[in-house]
Amino acid sequence: MQAVQLLKKIFRQRDRGQIPFAELFKRFQDILEKNNAAMELIADMDGKMGGDFVFDRKYLSDSVRKLKELVLANAYDLNFITNNQFLAIYDIIEKLAKELEVELSGQMVIRETRRIYYFHEIDEGMEDTVGYKAYNLSKMVNLPKIDFPNGFVAAISCYRDYLAYNNLFDKIASLIEAYRKEEKSVESVSTAIQLMVLGGDIPPNVRREILNAINKTCHGKVEESYFSVRSSAVGEDGEMSFAGLHDSFLNVRSGELLSAFKKVLASLYNPASLAYRLKMNLFQMEMAMPVLYQTMVVSRTAGVLYTLDPNNPDRPECILSGNWGLGMVVVEGQAAVDTFYVSRHTPHAVTNQKISSKKWMLAPLKTGQARKVPGEIQDKPCLSPQEAASIVEAGLILERFFKKPLDVEWSIDESGMLWIIQARALKVSHTKHTLREDLSDVLKAHRILLKDQGMIAYRGIGAGPVRIIAAGDDLTDFPAGSVLVSRYAPPRLAEIIPRASAIITDIGTTTGHMATVAREFKVPTIMGAETATQVLKPDQLITVDAERKVIYEGRIEELLHHQLLEESAFEVTQEFQVLRRILKKIAPLYLTDPNAPEFNPRACRTFHDIMRFVHEKAFQTLLQTGSNPRAFLKRGGKRLKSQIPLDLILIDLGGGISREADSQTHVSPDQITSVPMQTIWAGLSSPGTWNMDPIPVDFKGMMSSVTRTQSSDALGNNLPGVNLGVIGTDYVNLSLPLGYHFTVVEAAVGSRPENNYISFRFAGGVTDITRRSRRATLLQTILEQAGFKVHVTGDLVNARAIDLTDKQIRRNLYLIGRLIGFTRQLDVMLKHDADIERYLAKFINQAKPPEEDQPSNDKEG
Amino acid sequence: MEKTTVCILDDEPIVGDRLKPELEDDGYGVEVFTDSASALKRLDETCFDIFITDLKMEGVDGMGFLEKVKDKCPGSEVIVITGYGTLESAREALIKGAYDFITKPFRIGEIRAAVKKAKKKARRNSA
Numbered sequence: 012m013q014a015v016q017l018l019k020k021i022f023r024q025r026d027r028g029q030i031p032f033a034e035l036f037k038r039f040q041d042i043l044e045k046n047n048a049a050m051e052l053i054a055d056m057d058g059k060m061g062g063d064f065v066f067d068r069k070y071l072s073d074s075v076r077k078l079k080e081l082v083l084a085n086a087y088d089l090n091f092i093t094n095n096q097f098l099a100i101y102d103i104i105e106k107l108a109k110e111l112e113v114e115l116s117g118q119m120v121i122r123e124t125r126r127i128y129y130f131h132e133i134d135e136g137m138e139d140t141v142g143y144k145a146y147n148l149s150k151m152v153n154l155p156k157i158d159f160p161n162g163f164v165a166a167i168s169c170y171r172d173y174l175a176y177n178n179l180f181d182k183i184a185s186l187i188e189a190y191r192k193e194e195k196s197v198e199s200v201s202t203a204i205q206l207m208v209l210g211g212d213i214p215p216n217v218r219r220e221i222l223n224a225i226n227k228t229c230h231g232k233v234e235e236s237y238f239s240v241r242s243s244a245v246g247e248d249g250e251m252s253f254a255g256l257h258d259s260f261l262n263v264r265s266g267e268l269l270s271a272f273k274k275v276l277a278s279l280y281n282p283a284s285l286a287y288r289l290k291m292n293l294f295q296m297e298m299a300m301p302v303l304y305q306t307m308v309v310s311r312t313a314g315v316l317y318t319l320d321p322n323n324p325d326r327p328e329c330i331l332s333g334n335w336g337l338g339m340v341v342v343e344g345q346a347a348v349d350t351f352y353v354s355r356h357t358p359h360a361v362t363n364q365k366i367s368s369k370k371w372m373l374a375p376l377k378t379g380q381a382r383k384v385p386g387e388i389q390d391k392p393c394l395s396p397q398e399a400a401s402i403v404e405a406g407l408i409l410e411r412f413f414k415k416p417l418d419v420e421w422s423i424d425e426s427g428m429l430w431i432i433q434a435r436a437l438k439v440s441h442t443k444h445t446l447r448e449d450l451s452d453v454l455k456a457h458r459i460l461l462k463d464q465g466m467i468a469y470r471g472i473g474a475g476p477v478r479i480i481a482a483g484d485d486l487t488d489f490p491a492g493s494v495l496v497s498r499y500a501p502p503r504l505a506e507i508i509p510r511a512s513a514i515i516t517d518i519g520t521t522t523g524h525m526a527t528v529a530r531e532f533k534v535p536t537i538m539g540a541e542t543a544t545q546v547l548k549p550d551q552l553i554t555v556d557a558e559r560k561v562i563y564e565g566r567i568e569e570l571l572h573h574q575l576l577e578e579s580a581f582e583v584t585q586e587f588q589v590l591r592r593i594l595k596k597i598a599p600l601y602l603t604d605p606n607a608p609e610f611n612p613r614a615c616r617t618f619h620d621i622m623r624f625v626h627e628k629a630f631q632t633l634l635q636t637g638s639n640p641r642a643f644l645k646r647g648g649k650r651l652k653s654q655i656p657l658d659l660i661l662i663d664l665g666g667g668i669s670r671e672a673d674s675q676t677h678v679s680p681d682q683i684t685s686v687p688m689q690t691i692w693a694g695l696s697s698p699g700t701w702n703m704d705p706i707p708v709d710f711k712g713m714m715s716s717v718t719r720t721q722s723s724d725a726l727g728n729n730l731p732g733v734n735l736g737v738i739g740t741d742y743v744n745l746s747l748p749l750g751y752h753f754t755v756v757e758a759a760v761g762s763r764p765e766n767n768y769i770s771f772r773f774a775g776g777v778t779d780i781t782r783r784s785r786r787a788t789l790l791q792t793i794l795e796q797a798g799f800k801v802h803v804t805g806d807l808v809n810a811r812a813i814d815l816t817d818k819q820i821r822r823n824l825y826l827i828g829r830l831i832g833f834t835r836q837l838d839v840m841l842k843h844d845a846d847i848e849r850y851l852a853k854f855i856n857q858a859k860p861p862e863e864d865q866p867s868n869d870k871e872g
Numbered sequence: 873m874e875k876t877t878v879c880i881l882d883d884e885p886i887v888g889d890r891l892k893p894e895l896e897d898d899g900y901g902v903e904v905f906t907d908s909a910s911a912l913k914r915l916d917e918t919c920f921d922i923f924i925t926d927l928k929m930e931g932v933d934g935m936g937f938l939e940k941v942k943d944k945c946p947g948s949e950v951i952v953i954t955g956y957g958t959l960e961s962a963r964e965a966l967i968k969g970a971y972d973f974i975t976k977p978f979r980i981g982e983i984r985a986a987v988k989k990a991k992k993k994a995r996r997n998s999a
Contacts, residue, residue: 059977063979063980063981064977064978064979064980065886065887065890065891065976065978065980066976066977067882067884067886067887067976067977068886069955069976070976070977446896446897446899447897447898448897448898448899467979558980559981577893581890584889584890585886
């Protein structure tokens with residue numbers, strides 16, 4: 012096999028006709044251009060997720076078609092310049108395109124997946140694999156003040172393995188067909204299928220994996236543990252529409268955990284569920300049932316919270332009912348519970364309560380066993396006012412997230428800890444739903460603080476006290492429910508978005524990273540409101556109407572209500588759901604590390620991955636066309652002439668070098684017109700940055716440098732021994748195998764912040780790995796302070812910054828320039844860990860910080 | 873005062889589905905049609921104050937519908953929705969008397985603003 016590979020390689024090399032550099036170069040430019048166009052298209056589609064746009068299916072299919080054309084053209088260009096080294100890309104593109112086509116047609120695509128997922132393993136976009144209940148639980152992991160019992164989900168593949176193992180697919184299909192032909196009633200079809208499902212055997216591997224997961228979830232104490240086993244339906248907005256159609260089993264003990272799995276699967280075909288699915292015209296492939304296992308809470312008190320009174324939704328009150336033990340119990344036709352009416356306003360006071368005489372309760376851990384409530388607590392409230400308030404607080408956090416009045420199952424354990432068991436949509440009477448028009452008097456009574464400023468990134472209404480976040484502020488104490496107000500939209504704010512009730516930024520776009528995260532957590536968001544940080548005052552209570560772009564003083568309950576009771580949220584429209592699904596195959600970037608062995612066409616999971624791959628490989632191909640400066644000079648490269656002893660060849664993609672240098676073989680720094688290159692150079696050549704003194708290398712350092720080739724390989728670029736800058740008006744890719752260091756900087760200054768990025772990779776050095784690691788730590792500290800996301804492995808530093816404003820990108824590129832000079836031989840100096848601090852201080856103090864505006868580019872060191 | 877009435881005609885149901893509640897929220901009386909035949913039938917019965925119509929449709933297309941509306945209800949105003957990159961037909965629609973045009977996909981705020989302006993115009997027409 013290996014020999015065959017080797018032969019193939021030799022032949023390929025022999026066959027390789029030399030592609031003229033000019034041609035190669037043009038193709039590379041094309042690839043860059045199409046990449047940008049594709050990224051804009053993706054950002055545009057992502058922006059449509061915010062609910063402020065009306066778009067139709069044609070928009071979706073047009074966008075996908077355009078995207079596919081761009082990606083295909085790039086794949087073609089890459090194969091052209093590499094003599095068809097990457098033919099596998101075409102298959103990947105076709106496969107993705109086909110999946111997208113199916114999504115566009117409204118059908119569901121099911122991918123092969125693992126059988127078991129724990130909640131923390133459930134990723135973005137896996138709702139079709141684990142079902143909505145489990146998916147939503149996994150989303151709640153990040154919500155403040157929400158805890159739910161530990162568990163896992165037996166994913167869709169368990170269900171399908173089960174059906175396949177028992178040969179049920181065809182049998183079920185023919186029964187459903189019989190129903191469609193009106194030969195059989197839903198009831199008889201349902202009974203027949205359920206009997207078949209219940210009578211099947213669980214495949215050994217599924218059985219093994221479920222039992223393993225159970226064991227792991229209860230830390231080996233299977234015999235003493237109790238589980239709840241529930242359905243986690245897959246389908247259109249699953250949980251909301253299928254709520255109550257499937258069976259759940261509580262207090263399941265070890266011996267019954269597997270039969271409960273079968274019972275839940277069978278409930279997929281109960282008459283109500285089957286009728287609903289057939290009515291919705293879902294195909295059999297789309298009927299699938301992941302099963303959710305969770306440990307039971309040993310509850311002291313449990314019950315249900317309605318975040319609104321279903322019959323009286325205009326009252327700002329929640330209804331809370333509960334009983335000792337497991338909650339509701341009906342014994343001898345009598346269901347006694349305590350009912351509390353709790354205000355939706357903080358501090359959530361109990362406004363009214365009905366305490367019943369609760370004679371019976373479900374014992375926490377005995378299956379369905381009702382037992383007498385001890386006499387002394389029968390007539391006592393099962394909740395304290397504080398507990399009621401904390402349940403309501405949690406319920407309202409969930410309500411904000413799901414944007415619906417909810418029916419929340421909760422439980423309080425012996426230690427007083429609150430657990431959320433499940434949350435689903437609550438049906439309320441809409442008769443009283445007020446129109447906005449009817450609210451005009453209410454709205455008039457509130458002062459308008461901002462109006463018609465900025466763009467809506469996520470539609471909705473949120474209210475809370477203002478919290479203005481400035482650069483460098485600690486984010487850990489951001490109070491849940493506050494309105495996040497910020498001058499900029501830096502990606503670091505993403506971590507507090509789930510806790511915000513609304514977001515307003517002065518600067519930022521609806522297609523940037525922050526907007527994407529806000530949409531993910533459904534937080535009403537207005538970006539680019541210009542003066543929010545000036546107009547709004549800390550702790551001021553405001554209501555953000557991110558439907559009409561108005562910010563009111565005070566909390567307008569009526570408006571919040573209005574949104575909550577809206578008949579249909581935009582998220583449930585089919586177009587929106589299709590967009591969400593297709594974006595999953597388009598937008599995420601999984602292929603982030605060009606050095607990783609997975610950096611290959613087969614690992615591309617999205618169009619974004621493919622573009623990233625093509626771009627990287629095309630660039631490497633460009634670099635590999637020469638191994639010395641002369642090779643690149645012959646091809647139109649120009650040598651940079653400066654005081655700094657850095658032999659740098661610049662290749663202009665267009666607009667990177669002043670036209671007056673057209674006929675020259677050398678250019679001076681002031682002839683560089685590439686904005687990012689200019690800025691890096693300004694930093695690199697700033698006074699004191701480039702150490703001109705020879706650096707003393709001690710014996711230990713020198714000896715270890717003999718074996719230093721590892722790191723250069725780690726960069727994976729096969730860098731030629733040439734310092735090369737490929738530049739365009741707003742683009743730079745700088746490869747610097749400077750002495751023993753390897754630095755790669757790539758940056759784009761786009762027309763919009765979401766098109767801006769800087770990527771910086773650095774490795775190598777003259778000394779032993781300890782010192783080089785120290786340098787990596789130093790770099791990491793500096794870069795993180797500047798807002799980069801930094802990943803360090805050994806002495807390899809990978810840093811990336813995105814969504815930068817014009818000012819920020821210039822400041823950061825200037826910093827990169829300084830870093831290139833500063834760290835050139837720094838590792839030799841970093842003899843002790845303490846030196847890191849010293850050099851950090853030196854770096855920060857050394858040169859004056861760059862001007863906020865354009866740093867001048869004519870200073871040379 | 874009588875409610876200002878709006879007729880929405882677009883063969884993509886999503887357009888009516890999204891716009892109807894929004895405009896009703898603003899106090900308009902809204903009816904939605906997804907094919908021009910039934911919209912025309914309704915047009916025989918009544919003149920809406922404002923019409924919002926897509927241009928590309930099966931049967932009588934938006935341009936034809938526009939002409940019929942202008943013919944039968946001279947006091948009404950028509951807002952035309954056009955797909956991306958069909959500016960030519962938008963221009964033609966304006967010549968034929970459309971009040972405004974909006975390109976798909978559009979922000980809800982855009983259409984609300986356009987309807988609000990058209991309402992004023994329609995009021996002046998009838999005054």
